[in-house]
Amino acid sequence: MIENKKGRFLEIVCPRCKNAQIVFGKSATRIKCVRCNKLLTKVTGGKTKIKAMVKKVL
Numbered sequence: 001m002i003e004n005k006k007g008r009f010l011e012i013v014c015p016r017c018k019n020a021q022i023v024f025g026k027s028a029t030r031i032k033c034v035r036c037n038k039l040l041t042k043v044t045g046g047k048t049k050i051k052a053m054v055k056k057v058l
Contacts (some may be wrong), residue, residue: 009058014038
């Protein structure tokens with residue numbers, strides 16, 4: 001898992017279906033994959049724990 005300390009947009013890849021998705025690094029909600037509904041991020045009080053591979057920092 002990766003902790004994002006700066007508020008940036010990230011392109012992450014779902015480990016289950018390999019779908020690429022753009023998310024905000026300090027998201028206040030849980031984010032699921034739009035294709036297979038797998039949980040990709042977990043909220044921990046400001047920082048987002050990312051449970052997927054980060055492909056690119058935008």
